[in-house]
Amino acid sequence: MALTIPDAPAPDGALIDDVPRPIVQSRTFGDRIFRGISAGAAATCLFIMFATGVFLTWKALPAITATGVGEFLTGDTWQPDDEAFGVGGLLINTIMIALTALVVGVPIALGLALFINEYSPARMRPYLTGGVDLLAAIPSLIFGMWGLYALSEPLSGVAEWLASHLNAIPLFRLTEPDVSLTRSTFIAGFVVAIMITPVITSVSRDVMAQVPRVQCEGALGLGGSRWGMIRDVVLPFGKSGIVGSVLLGFGRALGETIAVVLVIDLVFQPNLNILEQGSGSISALIATKFGEAQGLEINGLIAAGLALFIMTLIVNLIARAIVNRSKLAG
């Protein structure tokens, strides 16, 4: 080739003798405006999240200082008249509902993801993914109504069975023999489990679809069964992505509001007997007490919202970091 490649043009784009003009030209006026507007929109997203953190903290401070940080995070009394706002018990109950949801929801969600990716006939696949998306679009209010009126009764039967047969497990024990088994953490967890299924399924499905097909074919070609292929190729490959998707589901479960409020009775004390009536979550507290709150109690509710915001933000950021990393690796 007769062409000689010139040295890279000077970074500021200035023309040097005998060097072809740089390919990148200075942007036109229209481009600069266009980029500015888009960057402004993108910055709006940053600003919204930033402002959420700042304003919630600002408005939460009066209530937190009145109660004391330690008492706020560990206490379980909510007495606006005594300026006592403790959400410790509610935090535990929130986490218990989310964990119950994970125990029920993760096997279903991962099974569904594997079903769509590996087992279902190809013609069914678009309808199945559509169904999963639809499940995500159904309002949480409708989940709550369905949970309350359709699911509560059969599930309290299951709860009765668990309480009488598996009471060796502390979680399934009852404090008194004839306590009501409806409106409990267990039932709320079930409803929330179905609500977080679509998140876990779609994210883990994306990750598992990125397994190099050659490796799957290799496993099958070596005589492995389909389960052998999943166990030894798909799951190890998608491991971190699956963990990330489960964490995303956990974050969703922590913040679920209306479905939980409809299904449970709000109590402030931590309730580790998950089959018994009485449970709670931060968002349920806000939705329930909001109507009649006045003065400092509003700040207390904002403080509770701040705790929820920080908790879900941390869980979500960790989950996203894990998912993104596993996608990059693929």
Place this chain on the structure above:
Amino acid sequence: MTIELERTDDVLFLEGPPLTHDGGDPGVDRLPPAIVETNPPSVDEPGPPESDPDVPFRPSSFGPSDRLEMVLAAVSGLAFAWALCLVMDWSHPLTFTIWAIIWFVAGIYVTARARTSKVVAMDRLVTTLIWLSGAFAVAILGWMIVFVLIEGIGGLVDDLPRGEWIARIGAVGLMIAAVVGVRWRSGRRSAAGTDTVLSRLLPRVVGSACAVGALMVLLPVINTEFFTADIAEVGPLDEGGGIYHALIGTLEQITIATVISVPIAILTAIYLHEIKGRLAVPVRFIVDAMSGLPSIVAGLIVFTVWVNTGRGFSGASAGVALAIIMIPIVTRTAEEILRTIDDGLRESALALGAPQWRSVVQVVLPTARAGLITASILGVARAIGETAPVLLTAFGSAVTNYNPFSAPQADLPLFIWGLLREPNEAQIARAWSAAVVLLLLVLVLFITARVIGERGARKRTGR
């Protein structure tokens, strides 16, 4: 890749601990040694059926005898559960289902284990469980939709004698059957290449005629009062009243939310995928975090900075809260859409000398239009069902409030929420009817988004 496969091929015939990882190549690491263990049947295991040595044995193949096994397991499972429920005097259908499924799964494993190898039996077991989880998810979705429809449809239609119902529903069913039949036939003809102008036109004619006919049959029986009256002067125990005020509120709030969120979201998606500026990484991270933001927190922040600073509850503040929920949903979907557009299109625009903004505005966005509309509709479908943020910002009201900028306003989910808190049959029945309307709205939006999106995708990829 071939080299790696050959390498593990060697390993297959090694005895004892087979793989010595050479560390450097991740590909080798990922072809795990455990496959080796599943492959050659060890001595004490019954091997695969050796019918024809030329036909390769596949552990996951599923033949007629396997099908028979499955049917037997299912039938015996049902019989077992039935017998068990009779003996133990259990009557709940849930108990019956659980025991039948347990017996079915165990039966499949045991027969496969007895007839073939452990590997095949395990594979069959997992396959069954995974199919069951798929069926479970579909069943739950179906159960929920049917349950809501059954509970709530009564309030949406007039009281009619049963015979008239059967006639009307039967007529609609016949029309649907006619449309499906005509479409199927014309599809067969166009596949066979024997289609004519008439046969191509026929499905459209029949389809629109049947749509008009179905509307004529169904519209007169709809309870118009439910859609045109509000609940202001209706006592909790009275008959009547409707959701007009809630529909107005939903319409206004969703419009405000869409007007705010869709431009921001699409511009953000353009920033993330077309401009790829310096902020792209943090913005993508924050948008992801926003999509996990609990909806009640979105309401709480608008309440804190707007409602609680003296401006009071209003529909517009609810619109802002819903916009915060919509932005990440629309942004993510829109970015996916932009990603599917061929880079050749952008580059040819740039090669013609167009500045970037013209390439985006005149080439990229028109190509992506259907997808972007889909993204926006999906965002609306999500926002329309949100209760918690609207509760904190619009608060709800029994009267029709046309002005979204002052005074509390109702909307559909909020209206249902308010009714559910009242312990009284009439109100609960109203709530179910409103829930049917909400569910149908979400379904219609969702299906519209899908149809538009699919057509757009077909256009983008050139059919």
